[in-house]
Amino acid sequence: ELKVEQNPLFLSMQEGKNYTIYCNYSTTSDRLYWYRQDPGKSLESLFVLLSNGAVKQEGRLMASLDTKARLSTLHITAAVHDLSATYFCAVDLHSGTYKYIFGTGTRLKVLA
Amino acid sequence: ETGVTQSPTHLIKTRGQQVTLRCSSQSGHNTVSWYQQALGQGPQFIFQYYREEENGRGNFPPRFSGLQFPNYSSELNVNALELDDSALYLCASSSPGGTANYEQYFGPGTRLTVT
Numbered sequence: 001e002l003k004v005e006q007n008p009l010f011l012s013m014q015e016g017k018n019y020t021i022y023c024n025y026s027t028t029s030d031r032l033y034w035y036r037q038d039p040g041k042s043l044e045s046l047f048v049l050l051s052n053g054a055v056k057q058e059g060r061l062m063a064s065l066d067t068k069a070r071l072s073t074l075h076i077t078a079a080v081h082d083l084s085a086t087y088f089c090a091v092d093l094h095s096g097t098y099k100y101i102f103g104t105g106t107r108l109k110v111l112a
Numbered sequence: 113e114t115g116v117t118q119s120p121t122h123l124i125k126t127r128g129q130q131v132t133l134r135c136s137s138q139s140g141h142n143t144v145s146w147y148q149q150a151l152g153q154g155p156q157f158i159f160q161y162y163r164e165e166e167n168g169r170g171n172f173p174p175r176f177s178g179l180q181f182p183n184y185s186s187e188l189n190v191n192a193l194e195l196d197d198s199a200l201y202l203c204a205s206s207s208p209g210g211t212a213n214y215e216q217y218f219g220p221g222t223r224l225t226v227t
Contacts, residue, residue, distance in 0.1 A: 097169065100168070102154040104154055
């Protein structure tokens with residue numbers, strides 16, 4: 001069974017600090033996705049990582065993928081309050097039938 | 113370019129009733145996926161429709177069913193509602209294999225409350 005785990009589940013950090021969120025998945029997957037969700041809102045797509053070694057950056061967020069280790073990271077550089085949200089990673093599988101599995105989520109709070 | 117829309121925004125139903133939720137895909141997208149997100153949880157994959165056929169399903173019972181129409185809009189139907197069906201229901205559209213690189217675009221969601 002495909003499982004996707006994130007850590008930490010909760011993260012409280014000071015503005016200006018750096019931190020990394022980790023996403024581990026249990027079986028070979030084609031793609032790795034990162035999303036942001038604000039309270040009471042829908043999901044916003046941040047990154048789609050398509051291959052081993054892929055790295056994408058947008059503003060203060062950088063995502064990377066290591067398919068051999070089945071690990072993706074979301075690195076936050078010099079955090080600002082506006083980054084406070086819940087971040088989800090997800091993977092999808094095409095193995096006879098299609099499945100899409102989200103991680104447990106990381107609730108990030110950036111303190112001013 | 114029109115984004116993904118869902119209706120209704122909020123819905124209150126009684127246990128045992130049936131509900132239909134609707135989703136209009138983003139222009140040019142031929143694939144729709146549905147998710148259930150309980151409060152404080154991550155989204156759970158219900159199923160995906162590609163060109164009007166179901167091509168993937170999560171661990172949801174048969175009382176969760178769907179349709180995709182020729183214009184690629186979609187419906188999620190839930191029969192015999194249970195209290196645990198209370199959740200935010202999200203649909204997402206995508207265009208696999210195209211320049212979108214499988215990126216999913218989510219609608220605003222429908223908040224379903226079952227009493």
